Amino acid sequence: MKLQYNKDTFLLDGKPFRILSGAIHYFRVPEAYWEDRLRKLRACGFNTVETYCCWNLHEKQEGSFDFSGMLNIRRFLETAQNVGLYAIVRPGPFICAEIDNGGLPYWLNRFPMRLRCSDPLFLEKTRTYFARLFEELRPMLAEQGGNILALQIENEYGSYGNDADYLRALAGMYQENGAQCLFFTSDGPTDFMLTSGTLPEYPATCNFGSRGARAWETLQAQHPGQPFLCTEFWDGWFDHWGEQHHTRSAADTVAAMEEILDQNNGNGNISFYMFHGGTNFGFTAGANFEEEYQPTVTSYDYDAPLSECGDMTEKYHQIRQALEKRYGKQENLPEVENCRKAAYGTVSLTEKAGLFENLDVLSSPVHSPLPLTMDELGQPSGFVLYSTQLRGSFTGEHKLSLDGLHDRALIYVDGALRGIQESFRPRHDDVILSFDREHAPRLDLLVENMGRVNFGRHIGEHKGLTGVRVGQVHHSGWDCRPLPLDDLSGLRFAGAAPGQPTFYRGSFSIQDEPCDTFVRLDGFTKGCVFINGFHLGRYWNEQGPQKTLYLPAPFLRCGENSLIVLELEGTDREWITLTDHPDLG
Template identity: 35%
Template structure:
């Protein structure tokens, strides 16, 4: 009997010990205590997602923890819940966690596991998007720069064993951090994404299957897997049936049209918009992007009425601190530091009118038992009186040790990931002006001879040449190159920085390639900047500027950089990011948690000379002021295209449907210059033209690469109210489009756009995509196509 009693006691003790351990795993993972989780499964059902076997509508919002100071993570999650979200969607960026190969970091600001635990502590679920590719307007789309040290590297491809090995290793490191937080293990992660928008890049199903297996091998073998693409390309490849297929599209979309093909191919699948674009990102030198509340809320309501799950991209964008901002191409167009995105929650964490519109809508569509969260306390914003900079350190007086190279090489070959690099050599004497031709500058170059600036080269404008004056013997040539973000999308993602091929000097018909270079690297980390030798003087060229300022209290603020030129800012050791006088961003967000009572330090690296070496902290941002260094319009003053002597190779009429239109020419035509002329629109009263994307097909039925394309004429572009530049027609973004002017009076038909394809091709046809939202304004009806070997008369 005594033995039976003891056995019973041991069984009870073991039971409660096991339960206690399970509860610890569920409620006390890591540094904080998370909320108790009652659910344990999330799966695909018949036209529904199922949470513990019951229908569950995902209302998610995207947050990027690297774009939010760690101290504000909880505040931003609570803001999402107060807007009506039940799920938080997050990216991981491979290059953030493995800045150097085999050196992984998930600590501090990079502690993604802690961010996920905070999501669970707030009673919300999590969708994890680990990559290896992310996009997100992030440097190289999240891929690490050191991949580019391999000269023949292929990314997002099974054909490169090095890429597959490294991406698999990275995913395993992510698994070590997050696999225990799957919902099936008591965590909050309900889905994990395999890669990202692969249909816009390739069609290799084998690569996606290999990546899926890498995700499983990383420990995500219980959670529901998913993938996302666009309605136009989600069927470019196939993945395992167990992977949920979701679509991405933007504000104002026709929801039924977006899911039309999807429902035919996946009639029993749950419907989800995995990125519902609330706004858009800004590019340096282009107008500030916004999306109207009405169009945004209209399509969101349509999804709610149809029980379509969604994730708002972005719910809160935050700030791309440091060197992490990316770029689009073609044409090359870098992103600003602010990632405000015109999102419902602004860069500083404040609710906008969009926020309240979403909250008012979603309160009518909650899952059973759900409540909208309570608004957290607003974070304080302060002004900072004028800061005057009296100390500077001239860049050429603070050169780091040189690395020698006979031929020119990009910065990656000097083991440098970001920042600036200076290339120095000697010039032979010349009594006449010469041309310096650089192939290619990535991304902004300042050319100096004997310390004097002689010109700049801007990759955004496809520039590569500067005139240099006569020089005496052994003149010193310096080419200072600044990186403004690696391309994060499309085939141009292999984007090495600095000077990528060669530097030549031309005198008449004679050319010489310059060699024997001394190369100086200027990285972005604070330790490097702090070691400069500052003097009590104002520098007259590229320089660091330093000042101290005193605060009696701290709070968020916006530094006014409107009198500065181009460079980067560090505050109390934190890299705040890039600035550029051309706008539209003129202020930089500084979180109050990075400031301190008493003395604070600020260092500014300006590659030019500031108008005034002063700065203030404002309570409101300035993100919509363009100060262009050249006209934003393609068309020059007085320029007019003359097609009177040219016969169109095709006359046609487009229908009014919002889908890709494949058009074949009557005969294959040789040409380099392609002109689309719109003569009427679908709406008779409307005088504008709108093209979202244009592709040109060669004789072998291949789409001609757009990497060398350049718009050389557009009769009209709307660049006042929005960024509807003509080059939007080949930016690989289906939600952006060229539109002719409509502010201040519309411009009558015909409307023409002329593209230099970069080389001669045998052209068989073209593809055209009209604007993708519900609005038919500007959709083309009647058109002419002109093709020529030589430029059209202008």
């Protein structure tokens, strides 16, 4: 089986083939729900699923690969094939995707290399990763009996660079690993992007959300003699903390879809981005940086045809009806329904564990003359606690300055919260330290990585701190504690000092088969939620727009369930609510 093309259309084994695709990222959906989401894609009238591959999750630390559970891309593709779907795969190495660091592993920052270009060291690291990735992809290539019809080269490279040698090197790596399927590029529909990010030997495709006729004209002018594929039709959008929740009406979405399919004499092809967005579980959400740093929320609902929890929306139904009207009703489509929801009610958080009281079970300190960045500490995400005793001949009052802060710091002096500083919002509390010769204050700086930039020139920036000044003096003598929070099993729930970050724990029982539910944290300020040891992600009620966290049924169990909330700044209550509906703002 082979996908090819002529000047008008794609051809599958020599016969005209229209790509009707939707994006579902395996790493944003519980493994137990893959079949449900893929069946709903097929039932909507689509024939192809599209997904990125996430290097940063598959190789969190160099040389240690993970393709298990939610990262088992081969099983995801096998499930899609069993459902009756072809696949388009976008291996990267850069993927954007509003994921941490655009899918590039943080540890690349520790090498003297340039990213996303033909830098020999970057190509060497990419080649090693691709060799392992293609062990999973190779059996699923169409020429091997699988369902992968096409592979994308890099991702929107014309928005970043114009190193054609780099793009050709990536295509060569695909071939080295046995791929003989169709390769293509995707970029924004502008002359500049379609010149910078493409190669003449491979078809070019476009990413956009509206004005399909103009996109086709631009593509045709730059790359004549090929079919029209919108690889990313933006049917919604993602949210940053502090924004309004983005929505797009079903009618507007369908109208823009129809315009794309009408192009090239009715031979348009489309891939919905996203068909089902899913969730940025844990610390996987990325950030944007144009005029300012903008971290992305936990939900990746995207206002997609399938909601974050996999529900079929009005947009879904109107898309299905429009495709049926245009191409006729398909036979043997799967029967689908929304997953069950439950409002499990109030969960009392009866136990407390102070973060500072549990440092010894969460981390080991690294002593350094000056603060070490998160990258230097070998840590991809989470928090770092920087601690020191302010010794020396200081007298009087001196301003505290944090150098290279990325992204948010809680500042404690002798255990009391004295201020918060952020690198990306107006919140920048001045902290004035007062000294006398008889007392050397203890300074603790809890720095949070809010997500690495996933698009543009700020990709690859370090996280944490690079220096701390008291007045003009660069203070030395620091204990740096990595706090990735990937294992909370050793926490001692023996109380917590007031005014400091606190883990709250509660339990609840489920008597029947678990259902999807949503964690509502009214009265809490900012922090993270963990269920049965799994990190659901961040909440930030003060900023919004997201007010609930999606808790999928596969993360629950019949019987007792343990829920932990890390509250960073303080709460006026010690319970949360499990409700049966989301609140995304």
